[in-house]
Amino acid sequence: MAPDPISRQTAARSTWDEGCTAWHLLDRTDLGIDHQLLPPGASTRAHAHDRSRQFFYVLRGRATVTLGPQTAHVGAGEGIEVPPRVRHEVRNEDGDELEMLVISTPKVVGKPHARSSLGRTRGGLVVGTYLRPTRSGDLRTVVDIEEALDTRQWIGQGGLDWHRSVLEDPDMEHWVLVDRLDRIVAFGIIAGVSEPGHVELRRMVVAPEGRGQGLGRLLLRKLLEQARARPQVSRVWLDVGEDNTRARSLYRSFGFVEKPAPSWASLLENGLYMEWNATSGES
């Protein structure tokens, strides 16, 4: 059977800032091809990618691209290469729309170019944010958050299939923290919910652009409420990387204490066992 052609009508679409749109024509881990539209006056935040090499090819309009210390004007039918780790910014300084193809290998995860994808004010994001059960349609975003920089090294197995299996496992609960527009800002998993006694906080991750604004604290409080709602739960335990100082200080501030791991607890390499008393702990 002939493969179906991909078009803006069939591709997944995302938006950022004021009126910028991307159609994800190809969305593979090793290659991303976006068709992007930036209205007059729009610009991306200056940023660099750790691993991705990109090529911006202008179809219509004119892009003003700053690459490190230099600025180039790129017109229709022209393109420019952006190597990994080079700080860059794209602006549409013309009166017309800018339309371009953005090719990235490997694909760029998240929206590092967006000026305000989640908002910046400390505390502002927490208002109106709530926990709801994860649906299978949420998992792609969950995996994108998990694969972002400064995340993967702190957690165990992951990927789409693993998260699907968690959704189907009666012993685990998968939760997302969403804002008022139902955008996922964080997710968490608790395990061991079918047995009385103790529940494991298996995973909690805040989207990188939302960190440091109180979302981790909110997520942890909500997950502990869920854990405590299970019958006869006396303690919640978790496994945290020894050098994950950010997460360790969050857990400690909630009353988790580091203890020698019981024989039944399987920990990550360099993992520390921490426990929270569900009958007296803060939440």
Ligand SMILES: CC(C)(COP(=O)(O)OP(=O)(O)OC[C@H]1O[C@@H](n2cnc3c(N)ncnc32)[C@H](O)[C@@H]1OP(=O)(O)O)[C@@H](O)C(=O)NCCC(=O)NCCS
């Ligand atoms: C750990 C994580 C969930 C914290 O989320 P967050 O939204 O950044 O945290 P908050 O803004 O709610 O901050 C909560 C507390 O974390 C600690 N913390 C946050 N950022 C910190 C940093 N850069 N350095 C040290 N401690 C930090 C502080 O104790 C902070 O409390 P305070 O602001 O009242 O002092 C988040 O950084 C994350 O997703 N990390 C990657 C995945 C991960 O490590 N998960 C845990 C695996 S066990």
